[in-house]
Amino acid sequence: MKLSSFGEKFSSGAGILSLMEDLGNALSKGGMIMMGGGNPGHIPEVQEVFHRRLREIIDDPALFKKLIGVYDPPQGELEFLDVLADLFHREYGWQVGPENICLTNGSQNSFFMLFNLLAGPGKNGKPKKILLPLTPEYIGYADLGMADNFFTSVRPLIETREGNLFKYRVDFDHVEITEEIAAICVSRPTNPTGNVLTDEEVDGLVRLAAENDIPLIIDNAYGVPFPGIIYTRATPVWNNDIIMCMSLSKFGLPTARTGIVVAGKQVVRHLSGMNAVMNLAPGSFGAMLAKEITRSGEILHLSREVINPFYRAKMEMALDLVHQYFEGLDYLVHVPEGAMFLWLWFKDLPITSHELYERLKKRNVLVVSGHYFFPGLSNADWKHTRECIRITYSQDENDVKNGLHIMAHELRTVYGEQ
Secondary structure: OOOOHHHHHHHOOOHHHHHHHHHHHHHHHOOOEEOOOOOOOOOHHHHHHHHHHHHHHHHOHHHHHHHHHOOOOOOOOHHHHHHHHHHHHHHHOOOOOHHHEEEEOOHHHHHHHHHHHHOEEOOOOOEEEEEEOOOOOOHHHOOOOOOOOOEEEOOOEEEEEOOOEEEEEOOHHHOOOOOOEEEEEEEOOOOOOOOOOOHHHHHHHHHHHHHOOOOEEEEOOOOOOOOOOEOOOOOOOOOOOEEEEEEOOOOOOHHHOOEEEEOOHHHHHHHHHHHHHHHOOOOOHHHHHHHHHHHHOHHHHHHHHHHHHHHHHHHHHHHHHHHHHOOOOOEEEEOOOEOOEEEEEEOOOOOOHHHHHHHHHHOOEEOEEHHHHOOOOOOOOOHHHHOEEEEEOOOOHHHHHHHHHHHHHHHHHHHHOO
16 A cells, blocks of 8 residues: 555654554563553542542433533533633633633644644745754654654753752753744653753743744643642743643543643634544543532642652652662763653663663563654754663552663663673
């Protein structure tokens, strides 16, 4: 079968495809230590809330009929949009109404629509790009563009810190907004590194976007107000020139595929139209499960008092184990400020991070090679891109402990082979 260029692009070679296939294959076979994916942990208190709410919906004939048998509007479940707008206004003073919010079938769907709405071939024939002002960035962005050379990104400043830690910072001296830039995009906290852009860095990007009349897209999948997986100070910001993307996945509903986009009215109208063409309507499941806890504010309590401490404890345990097991190795860990990952940098690694990933997979430890997380970087020879890996600490603590122990042993073998 001969494929179109679209078919070729979206059916082979994508980093996110490789990651998801690995996860699926590993789960089906069993015995693999899953330290690669972004699946959230199973938090009993959160799951009990959704279990109770699902029972209420099942026991109410009208709600059950709506859940399984009624299309929502292309913008999403209207009551959920209302309670979300009220939450954002109440919590942050944002001047948003339901007309400023659109639901999608997951964050990945949000970014596919947003990126191709804004960038790619223009009417004048000149291509537009998405600027990633801080790389490494989320693996799932890399293959979303309908055109080639869809992204341009900027190497970060690297600050080394005591205790085998380091932090990426935006290098504003090298962030250049040219006519080909359609939008700026950042994740906060950043997947894969756990980096949280400072308020000052966000303010700088807001100013750059406003000065150049382009939107700033902020991927808030792990951020506040929910799921609130941030361990440092981070003030949320929004205005009509900012497109804020959120999700219910990391709150505990990854399979519900509920993305949330907060934006100006025109952007919401465009996304609603794309929803109608591509999906008819976004799914109702996540919105109906989360609506009442959003209305009551329980979603904030769970984020602050349950979800955040759950991941913070896992992060601290994983970080302690890294320092214990990797002692004597030439390693650095990005300061874990949020999300559910540790980003490990092995300086002067004798093999590539992808080769390390393959060696670990043979030992039943699944991680993610860091080379996938540098889309749009003009200098492909930067060896740093081949010296990093991402691991998750969201899963079983014994698996994390055993996986890190195996990883340390394999790294000592690798460095010993020089």
